[in-house]
Amino acid sequence: MSFWESIRLRWSVANTMVCVGLDPDLERIRRILLAAGDPAADASAEDALYAFNRRIIDATADLAAVFKPQIAHYAACGEEGLRALKRTITYIHTRRPEVPVILDAKRGDIGSTAERYAQEVFEHFEADAVTVNPYLGGDSLEPFLAWEDRGVFVLCRTSNPSARELQDLPVCTDGRPLYQEVARLAAEQWNSRGNLGLVMGATYPDDLRAVRAIAGDMPFLVPGVGAQGGDVNAAVANGKDSAGTGLLVNSSRGILYASMGADFEAAARNAAQALRDAINAAR
Numbered sequence: 247m248s249f250w251e252s253i254r255l256r257w258s259v260a261n262t263m264v265c266v267g268l269d270p271d272l273e274r275i276r277r278i279l280l281a282a283g284d285p286a287a288d289a290s291a292e293d294a295l296y297a298f299n300r301r302i303i304d305a306t307a308d309l310a311a312v313f314k315p316q317i318a319h320y321a322a323c324g325e326e327g328l329r330a331l332k333r334t335i336t337y338i339h340t341r342r343p344e345v346p347v348i349l350d351a352k353r354g355d356i357g358s359t360a361e362r363y364a365q366e367v368f369e370h371f372e373a374d375a376v377t378v379n380p381y382l383g384g385d386s387l388e389p390f391l392a393w394e395d396r397g398v399f400v401l402c403r404t405s406n407p408s409a410r411e412l413q414d415l416p417v418c419t420d421g422r423p424l425y426q427e428v429a430r431l432a433a434e435q436w437n438s439r440g441n442l443g444l445v446m447g448a449t450y451p452d453d454l455r456a457v458r459a460i461a462g463d464m465p466f467l468v469p470g471v472g473a474q475g476g477d478v479n480a481a482v483a484n485g486k487d488s489a490g491t492g493l494l495v496n497s498s499r500g501i502l503y504a505s506m507g508a509d510f511e512a513a514a515r516n517a518a519q520a521l522r523d524a525i526n527a528a529r
Contacts, residue, residue: 248394248395248396249397250397250440250465252345252374253311253346254491256310256311256344256346260309261526262309262311262522262525263311263491263525264311264518264521265310265313265314265348265495266312266496266497266518267498267501268314268315268316268319268334268498270295270299270319272295272322274506275502276288277506278298278505278507281506281508283508292326292333293330296330299330299334300334300337302501302511302514304511305512305515307341307342309515309522311494312345312346312375312494313348314467315331316350316498331371332371335347335349335373336372346374347375348376348494349371351367351377352379353377353379354379354386357389361389364390367390368393368396374397376396377399377400377467378400378401380400380432380436387400387436391438395441396441397441397443399442400443402446403447403450404445404447405447405470409447409450412424426457429460432444433460433462443466443467444457444467446466446467446485447468448485451480451481451484451485454468454480455485458485464487465492466492466493466494468481471495472521478495481495482525482528491529497517501521504517
């Protein structure tokens with residue numbers, strides 16, 4: 247089953263558009279595991295990261311459309327962190343194969359290097375989808391898009407405060423800004439295999455609406471809800487597709503650290519369920 251078939255099943259069968267971000271902070275999760283009496287609190291970085299992720303996955307999988315680990319949170323712990331990332335993805339595929347995995351890596355380079363990045367993401371880590379940076383143009387995306395059963399999410403409108411410094415620059419004779427031109431290229435030129443989506447920050451709801459008009463029913467990965475201040479209602483109202491779905495609304499810190507105590511699994515589940523219910527109410 248392709249990535250796109252998997253998420254459409256999650257939207258329809260599981261009735262969820264929640265993306266659970268697996269971005270663990272090692273020191274913080276050691277404190278949580280210690281409070282929970284988990285011996286992994288004092289274990290290696292690899293075992294601590296993996297133990298925490300496993301418990302979050304078990305607590306939230308039925309509420310998740312996708313899981314999204316961010317590679318920097320693992321690479322910062324060196325080889326142990328990257329081993330924990332691979333074990334985490336393997337655990338999801340083994341225990342909850344119906345829930346696909348997006349590796350948030352934001353890769354982007356010339357074609358030969360991009361081929362190696364694609365191998366890293368899809369062969370070594372066995373992720374189902376990846377985030378990529380389109381700044382180098384379409385040929386830098388092609389090595390990822392060539393994996394037709396995998397998903398590729400292009401950065402379009404990011405959620406950070408300084409996004410406007412470059413993404414709002416007018417690049418067309420009609421004054422259309424760069425992020426809208428990225429959306430047009432994605433919809434009209436780059437998506438020949440139908441396996442491309444867009445990263446659209448929840449912190450810019452008006453821009454979500456503008457890009458939805460350009461991109462049609464292309465799926466959106468939507469960061470920025472929760473800690474970054476994005477509003478769920480506005481994001482869903484402006485970003486949903488013609489079927490009332492089409493979104494993967496990410497929450498990382500809001501779910502992972504819903505509690506710093508022994509009840510962290512229950513708190514994470516409650517946070518994921520609250521997000522799912524808020525998204526569905528806004529559809």
